[in-house]
Amino acid sequence: MNSQLLSLAIWVPILGAVPVFWIGSERRTLVRWLSLAVAVAGFLVTLPLYSGFDVTQAGMQFVEQAPWITRFNVQYLLGVDGISMPFILLNSLVTVLVVLAGWEVIEDKQAQYMGAFLIMSGLMNGIFSALDGVLFYVFFEASLIPMYIIIGAWGGPNRVYAAFKFFLYTLLGSLLMLVALIWLFLESNGSFNILDWHQLRIGIAPQILIFIAFLVSFAVKVPMWPVHTWLPDAHVEAPTGGSVVLAAIALKLGAYGFVRFSLPIVPDASHQLAPFIIALSLIGVIYIGFVALVQTDMKKLIAYSSISHMGFVTLGFFIFNQIGVEGALVQMISHGFVSAAMFLCVGVMYDRMHSRMIADYGGVVNTMPKFAALFVFFAMANSGLPATSGFVGEFMVILGAIKFNFWVGFAAATTLILGAAYTLWMVKRVVFGEVANDHVAKLTDIGGRELLILGLLAVCVLAMGLYPFPFTEVMHASVDNLLKHVAVSKL
Amino acid sequence: MLNNFVVPDLYPAAPEIFLLLMSFLVLFVDLIFGATRRWMAAMLTVITLIGCAAITLVTSDGQTTLTFSNMFVDDLLSDFLKLMTYLAVIMMLIYSRQYMADRGLDKGEFYVLVLYATMGMMVMISAANFLTMYLGLELMSLSLYGLVAIDRDSTRGTEAAMKYFVLGALASGLLLYGMSMIYGATGTLEIGGVAQVLYEGQAERPVLVFGLVFLLAGVAFKLGLVPFHMWIPDVYHGAPTAVTMFIGSAPKLAAFAMALRLLVYALLGLAADWQKMLLIMAVLSIGLGNLAAIAQTNIKRMLAYSAISHMGYMVLGLMSGVVGGQVDAFTAVNAYSSSLYYTVAYVLMSLGAFGMVLLLSRAGYEAENLDDFKGLNKRSPWFAAMMLIIMFSMAGIPFFIGFFAKFAVLLAAIKAGYTAVAVVAVMFSLVGAFFYLRVVKLMYFDNPVDSAPITAGLDFRVLLSLNGLAVAAFGLFPDAVMMICTTTLTRSL
Numbered sequence: 001m002n003s004q005l006l007s008l009a010i011w012v013p014i015l016g017a018v019p020v021f022w023i024g025s026e027r028r029t030l031v032r033w034l035s036l037a038v039a040v041a042g043f044l045v046t047l048p049l050y051s052g053f054d055v056t057q058a059g060m061q062f063v064e065q066a067p068w069i070t071r072f073n074v075q076y077l078l079g080v081d082g083i084s085m086p087f088i089l090l091n092s093l094v095t096v097l098v099v100l101a102g103w104e105v106i107e108d109k110q111a112q113y114m115g116a117f118l119i120m121s122g123l124m125n126g127i128f129s130a131l132d133g134v135l136f137y138v139f140f141e142a143s144l145i146p147m148y149i150i151i152g153a154w155g156g157p158n159r160v161y162a163a164f165k166f167f168l169y170t171l172l173g174s175l176l177m178l179v180a181l182i183w184l185f186l187e188s189n190g191s192f193n194i195l196d197w198h199q200l201r202i203g204i205a206p207q208i209l210i211f212i213a214f215l216v217s218f219a220v221k222v223p224m225w226p227v228h229t230w231l232p233d234a235h236v237e238a239p240t241g242g243s244v245v246l247a248a249i250a251l252k253l254g255a256y257g258f259v260r261f262s263l264p265i266v267p268d269a270s271h272q273l274a275p276f277i278i279a280l281s282l283i284g285v286i287y288i289g290f291v292a293l294v295q296t297d298m299k300k301l302i303a304y305s306s307i308s309h310m311g312f313v314t315l316g317f318f319i320f321n322q323i324g325v326e327g328a329l330v331q332m333i334s335h336g337f338v339s340a341a342m343f344l345c346v347g348v349m350y351d352r353m354h355s356r357m358i359a360d361y362g363g364v365v366n367t368m369p370k371f372a373a374l375f376v377f378f379a380m381a382n383s384g385l386p387a388t389s390g391f392v393g394e395f396m397v398i399l400g401a402i403k404f405n406f407w408v409g410f411a412a413a414t415t416l417i418l419g420a421a422y423t424l425w426m427v428k429r430v431v432f433g434e435v436a437n438d439h440v441a442k443l444t445d446i447g448g449r450e451l452l453i454l455g456l457l458a459v460c461v462l463a464m465g466l467y468p469f470p471f472t473e474v475m476h477a478s479v480d481n482l483l484k485h486v487a488v489s490k491l
Numbered sequence: 492m493l494n495n496f497v498v499p500d501l502y503p504a505a506p507e508i509f510l511l512l513m514s515f516l517v518l519f520v521d522l523i524f525g526a527t528r529r530w531m532a533a534m535l536t537v538i539t540l541i542g543c544a545a546i547t548l549v550t551s552d553g554q555t556t557l558t559f560s561n562m563f564v565d566d567l568l569s570d571f572l573k574l575m576t577y578l579a580v581i582m583m584l585i586y587s588r589q590y591m592a593d594r595g596l597d598k599g600e601f602y603v604l605v606l607y608a609t610m611g612m613m614v615m616i617s618a619a620n621f622l623t624m625y626l627g628l629e630l631m632s633l634s635l636y637g638l639v640a641i642d643r644d645s646t647r648g649t650e651a652a653m654k655y656f657v658l659g660a661l662a663s664g665l666l667l668y669g670m671s672m673i674y675g676a677t678g679t680l681e682i683g684g685v686a687q688v689l690y691e692g693q694a695e696r697p698v699l700v701f702g703l704v705f706l707l708a709g710v711a712f713k714l715g716l717v718p719f720h721m722w723i724p725d726v727y728h729g730a731p732t733a734v735t736m737f738i739g740s741a742p743k744l745a746a747f748a749m750a751l752r753l754l755v756y757a758l759l760g761l762a763a764d765w766q767k768m769l770l771i772m773a774v775l776s777i778g779l780g781n782l783a784a785i786a787q788t789n790i791k792r793m794l795a796y797s798a799i800s801h802m803g804y805m806v807l808g809l810m811s812g813v814v815g816g817q818v819d820a821f822t823a824v825n826a827y828s829s830s831l832y833y834t835v836a837y838v839l840m841s842l843g844a845f846g847m848v849l850l851l852s853r854a855g856y857e858a859e860n861l862d863d864f865k866g867l868n869k870r871s872p873w874f875a876a877m878m879l880i881i882m883f884s885m886a887g888i889p890f891f892i893g894f895f896a897k898f899a900v901l902l903a904a905i906k907a908g909y910t911a912v913a914v915v916a917v918m919f920s921l922v923g924a925f926f927y928l929r930v931v932k933l934m935y936f937d938n939p940v941d942s943a944p945i946t947a948g949l950d951f952r953v954l955l956s957l958n959g960l961a962v963a964a965f966g967l968f969p970d971a972v973m974m975i976c977t978t979t980l981t982r983s984l
Contacts, residue, residue, distance in 0.1 A: 021872075024872075067970075068970065069969055069970050069973065070970055070974070071899075071973040071974060071977060072902065072973075112868075112872070138889035138890055138894070139889075141888055141889050141894075142889045144888065145879075145883060145888060149935055152932060153868075153935050153936055159936065160932055163936070164925070168924060171888075171924055172921055175917040175918070175920065176914070178901070179901070179913055179914055182898075182913075183905060186906055
């Protein structure tokens with residue numbers, strides 16, 4: 001079964017970016033429509049991945065294999081399982097939304113802006129589908145370039161600092177991973193195939209070293225406490241589209257790395273160090289939750305809320321039971337929708353007011369009723385209200401955590417209170433109450449384009465909250481397989 | 492005596508002989524037409540190099556042939572390195588044409604010196620005897636000293652040339668002294684002969700190691716490894732940019748050949764000793780190069796420190812060929828070919844980076860400060876993208892050739908058990924990423940301070956575009972060049 005679907009998912013957006021660059025920013029209408037066409041095409045080619053997916057099969061599907069660097073036995077090896085496939089769809093969908101969100105707002109160098117996001121989208125599809133260590137690494141690191149440019153060129157006043165911090169932090173982690181990948185290559189007698197590495201027997205000492213190398217890399221990306229400090233800066237300074245892609249997709253790369261690399265390649269080290277990771281995750285959930293509570297900048301608040309939610313994801317992975325891992329994966333997808341929506345909402349307000357400060361707002365519901373309804377809905381989802389997607393993942397992880405250890409579950413459950421507190425308090429101050437000032441009074445409600453973007457996300461959030469089965473169905477077999485694999489010692 | 496004289500086989504040295512003859516022609520043409528038709532000398536130089544390339548290609552049979560009483564060797568390695576050298580020099584000539592003409596420096600001497608320097612490199616690449624190596628080295632170095640000072644009214648250029656000359660002469664002295672020690676210990680100057688004596692284990696080790704230290708100092712000077720790197724920033728900074736580009740490209744290939752011929756071909760028996768010395772120099776070069784580059788505001792100096800660190804990475808491969816005193820052909824080829832690949836990749840990137848500096852320079856204006864790159868994306872998105880590719884490639888970010896070069900040497904180093912060194916090396920490349928990123932920041936995030944239109948000839952634009960695209964294309968498809976490097980070394984070692 002040698003389909004070209006994954007290659008299409010990667011290269012359609014990347015090659016599509018070339019004519020976008022070529023047209024140049026002078027012809028804005030053409031650039032926008034072409035970018036949208038490319039993004040939509042990129043999304044359409046990923047749909048058969050879902051429809052043609054065999055849910056009973058745990059292994060890799062849609063596998064593509066070709067030699068790439070014969071000198072080191074590096075292959076162009078792509079494939080997805082139930083864990084990675086949903087993210088490719090999510091990523092491609094978010095790209096469409098991002099293109100729409102930058103439709104009018106971006107006035108400077110719009111062609112480059114759109115092109116950078118398209119390239120970014122293709123590269124991230126590559127990360128989720130690469131089954132070769134070097135190929136994964138190459139996509140993983142190349143995706144830093146467009147994001148660096150996006151933050152630095154279209155960001156806020158402190159964008160240069162944020163862009164450098166983002167790049168160097170992430171690079172720090174991935175360079176150690178490179179050493180680990182090369183070590184695994186030599187240990188496995190010349191294979192970069194990740195699936196081969198899953199079968200490799202490794203002693204406990206090297207396992208721990210490899211685990212740490214991967215941990216540094218993925219923890220920065222997730223980001224886990226205490227290496228999370230780049231994220232608030234990056235989010236605050238990035239343009240709306242950049243924040244959306246960062247929150248919805250880029251953060252998932254780290255968590256995905258844990259499932260694809262750390263857990264199956266070094267299961268013994270993962271078990272041994274699990275208490276450590278669980279502790280870090282809980283600190284992330286609780287402490288960062290409190291940090292979010294005191295933020296005065298909406299984007300920063302959502303950024304901290306993202307860190308807190310991602311703490312749930314790592315927690316779910318390292319309690320090693322089916323419901324926890326699946327819950328974490330659901331949480332990842334849900335967070336993809338919800339955080340994207342939250343950042344888009346802030347973007348909508350920022351476009352009109354050019355302020356992200358909570359104090360500058362108040363009573364937005366009076367002037368923007370349609371927007372306020374959607375914003376409140378997403379805020380509810382962010383705080384984990386039942387019937388929204390945010391609830392499903394969190395609930396599953398808490399269930400899993402209580403199975404693992406009651407007090408871990410108890411600590412994790414505090415997020416339901418904290419999450420509700422910081423999100424709803426922000427909403428209260430921004431949306432409700434009297435109209436705070438003249439600027440708010442002059443606000444105009446969202447137009448058709450914005451309604452389309454937010455409405456689409458609202459449908460996703462609601463659908464996933466009411467009927468999560470289509471999402472859990474595809475990941476079930478793969479997660480089952482992963483846990484069986486992880487349970488077996490490789491010593 | 493005379494009746495014992497046998498005419499040596501000139502065939503393997505045909506490119507060198509052709510170049511020598513043509514250099515006379517260039518001199519002659521310059522004498523007659525120099526005042527009126529300067530382009531003739533330039534054209535003739537390029538034709539000469541293309542001719543050399545053709546001869547090298549035609550005479551390349553993949554065999555190792557020794558000639559001139561075993562003083563000169565023609566093997567696949569020499570053919571490959573010479574072809575790369577011609578390519579680098581031709582690119583340099585095209586890049587520098589306008590720059591030199593604007594400053595009235597495109598005199599016949601420039602072309603003749605370039606040709607002689609090239610010839611010196613070719614001799615170094617083909618050296619099979621310590622004396623041949625020294626001869627080639629001196630021919631190259633003396634021509635380069637002259638080139639650095641070619642703008643004789645520039646005090647900075649003269650100063651740089653003086654520094655280069657004094658330090659270079661010192662290094663040559665050290666090298667010769669080391670050679671004499673090894674001669675004393677082994678009784679031969681032939682590279683193959685030295686290796687033979689070492690293999691038989693008859694030579695006195697202390698004398699050999701003593702000689703090795705001096706020999707290595709000479710090699711390190713040419714490569715620009717810490718602590719023999721002092722000349723690099725000053726020379727790169729002081730020389731006219733076109734000459735900097737020359738020094739920063741093709742001679743690295745020759746220096747690589749020199750290191751390989753002296754250390755691996757001749758002194759492999761002492762690998763355990765020189766690997767340790769290289770290890771220290773590599774780590775120091777990577778560290779100092781990357782750290783010092785951060786403090787630079789002049790892009791030529793920044794690229795100079797970056798060159799130091801790049802040569803450090805290159806040496807990582809060179810020192811990983813012999814593991815635990817056991818010479819294993821596969822490991823050796825793997826390690827040395829990674830270094831060769833790194834050198835080739837570096838030369839390509841270096842040419843592109845200096846090409847960008849030349850692009851922004853114009854008559855009466857040297858664009859050598861980092862700030863000259865400000866807002867380049869607004870002035871010329873295309874060339875900003877080219878510089879972006881080259882900078883990220885130098886920083887070792889995929890999908891560009893620089894990443895795969897680093898990947899190959901790291902793999903060799905980890906395979907040889909230098910995992911800790913590899914970790915240090917990647918950590919310093921994180922430091923290095925900072926100043927490459929800064930260039931990108933200047934181009935993309937800042938507003939231009941200089942709004943002069945970019946005026947470069949079509950040849951220049953096409954070449955620079957091809958250069959940038961090659962850095963990207965060889966990163967997307969790294970296999971071919973890697974294979975060529977491996978095959979070359981497999982069949983030449």
